Amino acid sequence: MPTNLLLLAAALTAPLFELEPRGARLEVGEQGQIAVYRNGEPLLSDARLALWNTAWKGTDQRAAEVLEVRRLAGALELASRLQLDGVAWNILQRVAPEGDGVRLSYELRPAAATEVNEVSLMLDLPVDRYRGRRLLLLPATETTFPAEPPASKHFVMAAASRYVFAAGEDNQISLALDEPHLLNVQDTRLMQGSVYQPFVKIIPERTAVKPGEVFTLSLLLTPRDPAVYQLPRLALSDNRPLALGAVTISERPQAGRRVDLKVELAGRWRTPFWAEEVALDAVIEGAGRSWREPGFYTRDYRRQVVGGNELLEPAGDGRWEVRFLPPEPGEYHVRLTARDASGEVSTTTRFTAAAGTRR
Numbered sequence: 165m166p167t168n169l170l171l172l173a174a175a176l177t178a179p180l181f182e183l184e185p186r187g188a189r190l191e192v193g194e195q196g197q198i199a200v201y202r203n204g205e206p207l208l209s210d211a212r213l214a215l216w217n218t219a220w221k222g223t224d225q226r227a228a229e230v231l232e233v234r235r236l237a238g239a240l241e242l243a244s245r246l247q248l249d250g251v252a253w254n255i256l257q258r259v260a261p262e263g264d265g266v267r268l269s270y271e272l273r274p275a276a277a278t279e280v281n282e283v284s285l286m287l288d289l290p291v292d293r294y295r296g297r298r299l300l301l302l303p304a305t306e307t308t309f310p311a312e313p314p315a316s317k318h319f320v321m322a323a324a325s326r327y328v329f330a331a332g333e334d335n336q337i338s339l340a341l342d343e344p345h346l347l348n349v350q351d352t353r354l355m356q357g358s359v360y361q362p363f364v365k366i367i368p369e370r371t372a373v374k375p376g377e378v379f380t381l382s383l384l385l386t387p388r389d390p391a392v393y394q395l396p397r398l399a400l401s402d403n404r405p406l407a408l409g410a411v412t413i414s415e416r417p418q419a420g421r422r423v424d425l426k427v428e429l430a431g432r433w434r435t436p437f438w439a440e441e442v443a444l445d446a447v448i449e450g451a452g453r454s455w456r457e458p459g460f461y462t463r464d465y466r467r468q469v470v471g472g473n474e475l476l477e478p479a480g481d482g483r484w485e486v487r488f489l490p491p492e493p494g495e496y497h498v499r500l501t502a503r504d505a506s507g508e509v510s511t512t513t514r515f516t517a518a519a520g521t522r523r
Contacts, residue, residue, distance in 0.1 A: 180233065181240040186264050188387035195228040196242045196257045198268065200337070200387050207337055207387055209359065210288040213255065213270060215248045216281045218370060223248050224286065228255065251278040265338075265386030272366070272379045283367040285381055288359040289329060291351075298331040301347060303477045306331075306395050309360055313353040321348035323468070325477075327362065328393045338389040339364070342382040344468060396478040398463060400437075404430040406504050408511045418520030419493045425486040425513075427459060431504040436461035436484075442504045446486040450496035450517075459486045459500075490517040 179191035188202045198211035212225035228244040235241075239260035246253045251274055258269040272283065294309045301307075301324035310319055325344040330336045346365040352358065366381050367373075409428030417423045425446065433441040444459030464479040490496055494517060501510045 180242075181235070181259060183259070183261055183266055185261065185266050185386065186388040186390075190259075190266055190385075190387070192240055192242070192259055193226075195225050195230060196244060196255070197225050198259075198385075200385070202335060202387065205293070206290055207293070207335055208287060209290055210286075211268075212286055213246070213272070213283070213366075214286040214363075215246065215253065215283050217249050218279050218281050220281060225255070248280070249278060251276045262384055263386075264389070265340075265384045267382070267384055269382045270366070270380065273376055274373050276375050277373065279370065279372045280367055281370050282363075282365060283379060284363040284365045287362045287364070289362065291353060291358050291360060293335075294330060294360055297329070297333065299349070300326070300328040300331045300393055300395070302326040302328065302393060303396055309349075310351060314351055317350045317352070317354040318348050319351055321346070323347075326393070327364075328389070329362075331393055334388060336389050336393075338384075338386045338391070338393070340384040340386070345381070398478070398482050400435045400461075400482070401433060402430060402436075402442075403432050406431040406502060406506050406509055408500060408502050408509050411498075411500065411511070411513045413513070413515045417490065417515050417517045419490050419517045420520045421489065423488050423490060423515065423517070425488070425498065425500075427484040427486065427500060429459075429484045429502050431502065432506065433504055436482075442502070444484050444486070444500065444502045446488070447499045447501075448488055448496055450490065451492040451494055453491075455488065457486050457488050459484050459502075461485075493517050493519040 180194055181192040183190045188200055188207060191199045199206060200208040214222055214224040216222040223246060228246045230244045232243040239258065242257045244255045246255060254273045254275060256271040260267045296311045297309050299307050299309055301322045305322040305324065307320050323344050323346050325341050327339045327347060328336055346368045347362055349360055349362045351360055364381065366379050407430045412426040414424045427444060429444060431442050436442055446457045446459060448455045448457060461482055462485055463482040465476045466479050467476055495514060496517060497514045499510060499512050501508055
């Protein structure tokens with residue numbers, strides 16, 4: 165081929181935009197699709213927006229009409245239009261360096277009312293690179309990319325705020341989302357393909373959309389992320405001398421409303437859920453009566469519903485509690501007793517319940 169034709173072919177296939185985060189190379193294709201390479205090998209062979217109608221007929225960003233390309237201060241802004249069922253979806257995509265990674269932002273607006281089954285950012289991860297490697301969907305899910313084709317092509321689905329591919333390895337890639345999204349991953353080997361395909365769901369289910377309605381996705385993509393990620397784990401065992409520490413009581417206790425006593429407790433046990441190994445009890449006296457209330461081990465969680473799926477994220481460490489509902493106003497005296505294999509210890513406290521409405 166003549167030299168001028170070779171140069172023309174190279175120009176036609178050259179990336180629209182490039183960045184080099186952490187020794188990798190991120191390329192933006194002509195329609196805005198993303199690829200990440202290291203030493204010429206793909207870590208992420210493609211990332212593109214995809215839309216499906218109510219009959220599961222779809223299109224993706226590779227078919228988009230590019231309207232405008234802007235390069236500003238080392239960043240790229242790309243405006244394009246994608247058609248689905250005769251309705252134009254206007255897309256504004258931004259790609260910019262941020263810290264060790266690259267900020268990817270997408271904004272989609274349908275030009276007319278329509279109905280879709282799903283809108284997602286679809287990723288292609290080569291099976292040869294990720295087979296058998298760890299996949300984290302933080303904060304709650306850990307699995308591996310299947311070595312052999314699974315029974316179902318969709319082998320994992322979970323709501324998450326961070327995805328980590330090849331977790332714990334030098335080439336791990338993390339995607340940190342500004343807010344949790346539902347993710348499902350399919351194995352295309354069941355369809356004669358050669359990639360795992362995570363779908364970051366922007367519209368996760370059948371939805372009627374309005375003209376000009378805005379749908380967004382923003383994430384930080386970090387190739388070769390140096391951070392160490394793991395699921396939040398609750399250390400259930402303890403191996404300290406038996407001791408009762410501070411007791412924190414609910415603010416402004418009222419009669420007829422639950423009072424929480426949060427207790428600092430150390431001891432020796434394998435699990436706090438076996439009374440044979442450790443137990444906490446309270447004897448509460450007041451209003452001319454006496455009650456014995458068992459203590460228990462608990463942990464707080466933040467709950468969100470993402471795409472119809474529940475996401476529970478640990479909020480703080482585990483702790484011991486006693487709960488009590490004072491029936492009348494007045495002063496209540498509490499004696500707390502903790503036991504493990506070494507013996508038992510006790511402490512006392514008290515609180516005053518104000519008049520309140522029982523509920």
